[in-house]
Amino acid sequence: MMTIVLTALQYLGYILIFPGFLFCFVIGMLLCGIDRKIVARMQKRVGPPVLQPFYDFFKLCGKETIIPAAASKTTFLAAPLVGLAALVVLQLFIPIHGFSAFSGMADIIVILYLLLIPAMAAMLGGAASGSPYAGIGLSREMVTIIACELPLVMVLLAVGKVVGGDAVTFSFSKIANYQLANGSLITHASLIPAAIAMLLIIPGETGNHPFDTAEAETEICEGLLAEYSGAPLAVYKLTHCVKVLTLTSFFAALFLGGIGTGIVVVDALILVAICIVLTIVSISFVHAITARLKIEQVFKFYWTIVTGLALISLVLAWYGL
Amino acid sequence: MSFANFLDYHHFPVYSIMVLFLGAFLIVLFGKNKFMRNLLAFLAVSISLACIVALVKPVMLDGEIIAYWMGNRAVAGGYAIGIALEVDALSLFFALLISTAVFVSGIYSLQYMEHDNNVPEYYTLFLMLSGGVIGLVLSGDIFNMFIMVEILTFAAVALTAFRNKAHGALEAAFKYLVVGCIGSTCILVGIIMLYAQAHTLNFAQLSAVIPGNMNNATKLAFALLFVGFGTKAFIVPFHPLAADAHGAAPASISVLISGVLTKSGIYGLIRLTYFLFQTMNLGTFQFLLVFIGSVSMFVCVTMALAQHDFKRLLAFHSISQIGYVLAAVGLCTGLGFSAGLYHAMNHTLFKGLLFLCAGAVLHQTGTTNLDELGGLSKKMPWTTGLFLVGAFSISGLPPFNGFASKWMVYQAAYQKASETGNIGFLFVTLIALVTSVLTLASFVKVSQSVFFGRLPAKYENVKEVKGGMIFAMCLFAILCVVTGLFPSAVTKYLTEPAARAVFSVVNYIDAAMGTGYAASAMGENLPVVASFNFNELGYWSPISWLLILCIALLAVTIVAVSGKYDKVSESSEIADSKYDLFFGGEKSVYSQVGGGDLFWGFKHNWRHYFSFMHDLHSGIVNDYSLWAIVALAIVTLFIQIVL
Amino acid sequence: MFKKLIEESTAKSPWLFHINAGSCNGCDIELVSVLTPRYDAERLGFKLTGTPRHADIVVVTGPVTSQSLPRVLRAISQVPEPRCIVTMGSCPQSGNVFRGSYSVAGPLSKYVHVDVDVAGCAPKPEAVIDGLALATQILKEKRAKK
Secondary structure, eight states: OOHHHHHHHHHHHHHHTTSSSSHHHHHHHHHHHHHHHHHHTTHHHHHHHHOOOHHHHHHOOOOOEEOOOTTTTTHHHHHHHHHHHHHHHHHHOBTTBBTTTTTBBBHHHHHHHHTTTHHHHHHHHHHHHHHHHHHHHHHHHHHHHHHHHHHHHHHHHHHHHHHHTTSSOOOOOHHHHHHHHHHOOGGGGGGGGHHHHHHHHHHHTTTTTGGGGGGOOOTTTTTTTTTOHHHHHHHHHHHHHHHHHHHHHHHHHSSSSTTTOHHHHHHHHHHHHHHHHHHHIIIIIIHHHHOOHHHHHHHHHHIIIIHHHHHHHHHHTTOEE | OOOHHHHGGHHHHHHHHHHHHHHHHHHHTTTTTTHHHHHHHHHHHHHHHHHHHIIIIIIIIOOOOEEEGGGGGOBBBTBBSSSSEEEEHHHHHHHHHHHHHHHHHHHHHHHHHHTTTHHHHHHHHHHHHHHHHHHHBOOBBBHHHHHHHHHHHHHHHHHHHHHHTSSTTHHHHHHHHHHHHHHHHHHHHHHHHHHHHSSSBEEEEEHHHTGGGGOHHHHHHHHHHHHHHHHHTOOOOHHHHHHHHHHHSSSSHHHHIIIIIIIHHHHHHHIIIIISSOOTTTTTHHHHHHHHHHHHHHEEEEEEETOOHHHHHOOOOHHHHHHHHHHHHHTTTHHHHHHHHHHHHHHHHHHHHHHHHHHHHHHHHSBBBEEEEGGGGGOOHHHHHHHHHHHHHHHHHHHSSSHHHHHHHHHHHHHHHHHTTTTTTHHHHHHHHHHHHHHHHHHHIIIIIISOOEEEGTTTTTOOOHHHHHHHHHHHHHHHHHHOOOHHHHIIIIIIHHHHTTTTTHHHHHHHHHHHHHHHHHHHGGOOOOOOOOOSSSSBBBHHHHHHHHHHHHHHHHHHHHTTOOOOOOSSOOOOGGGGGOSSOOOOOOOOOOOOSOOOOHHHHHHHHHHHHHHOOOHHHHHHHHHHHHHHHHHHHHHHOOO | OOOHHHHHHHHHHHEEEESSSSSSHHHHHHHHHHTSSTOOOOGGGGGOOOSGGSSSSSEEEEBBBBHHHHHHHHHHHSSSSSSSEEEEEEHHHHHHHGTTTTTTTTOOGGGSOOEEEEEEESSOOOHHHHHHHHHHHHHHHHHHHH
């Protein structure tokens, strides 16, 4: 009896504290704060404090929540919560140097689909607000997802082929174990284009510059979020931060596994460091040096250049190079 | 013969077909009375379902193959002359999902059709159609299969034209009739040629005799039968018919055309390629099925994205999902076949649900045009919720059923690619995954243009549909969730026995013709049983995932509600500009982004493809007949070359 | 504890929504210059938003022409509480050189409560930052009173 309670408490701890909510909340916000700071520094600005996303979050929590008369209330309010919860659950499945809170439950293809849930929730929430700006935002968000999906799938298949050899795999734990034994996959020559492609996919999936057409504040009034205010908006902002963490740690698990000590706390810190570096490389640098693309340019970019990189990797991996 | 003899389960296949035809006949007699005809229809579909369900234990779990000879005219002198029903796990699997769809659609019809004229005729045709399809999958005799195909085709044509005052109904029915007849004629000619060669019509005996004795005539027969059943499954290039027929038919019939008729075509193709001609060991034939499947998948999903009508959009999705089934079945591995059947079942469930939702919208608003609708979620909350379940299922969001089966399809294709070292199968996985996202896109489009967004003023007084229709939709929705949450149980008890049945042709032959017949007739040509390995590449446990999600969601909600998340300011009756939508400061006016306005970036980059497709789908029945002929020519050449 | 946190955060993360009420564009450019590397208002947490629903501070420029008045008021009403209204430049305060024109409905304070006025034609970026910083304190007080 005692052990059952303890196990339950342990899993609850996983869900609520580490690597669940609290971890996601704090580190995700931190990553976004660092991102904003780095972009500012690259533009020769002082930039906001690193804790700025926390301030934004708590401020929004204290604001009034207005529900437009045209909105469907239940969907409008429930969508952000579902999106956030799904994303946090997704984070639980991503292994941290061999440590995985819930192993053997979801493989990389499942992760691919779980990543769609927050986007789907945001789209339905936006659609439920009734705003035409949200309609345009929804259309663009969906096109961005379609654009990212093809190269992302190719990257995952290439990784599965390299790890599994003849017995290809979608299993996360096999990928983690392979990297523990053979070193990080990024050192594998055939996967270097895939890693670059994945770095370019991260800003697209999170909706960061220059691929933030769906939430373009100057042309379509924040798109999907046009009618959100107060606490639901805060949840969306939080979801975005967590998504940055999720995607960077997904990258770390795919390509930078095998870096760690075996002590969970140290490994978590290493993961945070890796995530910070990845955020700076894939989000901040790209943000600072580009202007927002048009949606058809986003689509074209992903289905030509990024897909090309991923395809090179896939073919190389297929023929065992 | 004692009464207990009637309840012997060996008679159940006959009962399940008979009650439907009997019901059709009785409704012609007594159908003027509303209560009588509803009762008769309900009894027919439920008895049929009960008979099929009762067969699950002996056939699926115990692995028995029921060979039933009408009037006890069994095999004599090495020839099977009598009319036979032969039920193995594959037949039963299809019969099960067909009779489920028929049952739910029947319940839905009770309220859905009450405002139409000629309802007795509707039920007669409905039951004929259902009986035809169940007869087709349970039949052990290739000529009876043809008869059932004819019955169901003509019932379906008549039902397509049922609302003949509606725009396009007669035209759709005419197209269906013409191309459907080409298909039926192909099947008939194919059967005649087979009979001339093998002097038997029994399926099991043909399966034993034909594969070892292939000549030019049987090859041509194969091509004819292949195209004939392809027409019934509406695979590319026969997909435009499906769109017209689904769009014009009443929604309860669209459920049957999409969930049931296409399945009967797939069933026919499986029987042909795995049993009758046993060509699936050839890589070229696997390629043919997988190629047709992938093309259907991709072409139809892009066609669906470009549609402006709810039901036409769903119709194209049907073919797209059939593409998944065909591609997975064509892989010829245990996992692939199991995945294909699983997806076939899921397709019946979620597509049925979606068509019923479309029917509900049509019933209440009078239109399914995506450019006219909008904002119905406030008026029809149940329909919206159930639609979302269906939409999530078809676009494969976990934990709904579409995900589980698609996930198996990806694995099967990737595994096949790895086993054979053929990079082509890899692209099947890629196409399937991209198709899945495009499916999501088109259902985002539907939810934005029908259920969310702005409510047009003319639909202010729309009400939710009646309880009976919601009940029917709920049945499908519950099945969608359940089959998604227990994928291992579904594969273990339903799809795996069916897949195993396909890989043991000898048992099928012996059950009808007597033990040892296959060995004696086929000699050294006994079919090589393809490898039936079931290694999955990854893992997915929906129950635990759902549990964690619930805990997480609960935690978020508790925190949010205690932080006064739900304390919102809502508009009262008085028009207050605060609660208007933000229009850059302008007064809020009706403005709906939906239908053709969505996904501009995607459509722009693919504009040449879309305009090509637009020109290709001319809507002229002559063109479609030509497509059918060309398809027949290509398949004939292909079979002539590779066999 | 959370109440205190939210109050503190309110002062540190003011998001702006900018309404042009018939301005000559001079103030608009000055407002953007506040966000440039030289002045960088983002270090105080300022951010321009695209919709009034996200905003805390509404910045109005221009003399409030009769054409723009209903639009300005509607947009302001759509900002969730607590909110702060800042007029920028002399036009919304007094009408400036446009005062008395048949097409000017201003000053803005006739229609809504204005929290901060930043005078000047156009005001210097330092003055704008000063005014906005004052507005954040007002926001914090409003939040505390609630």
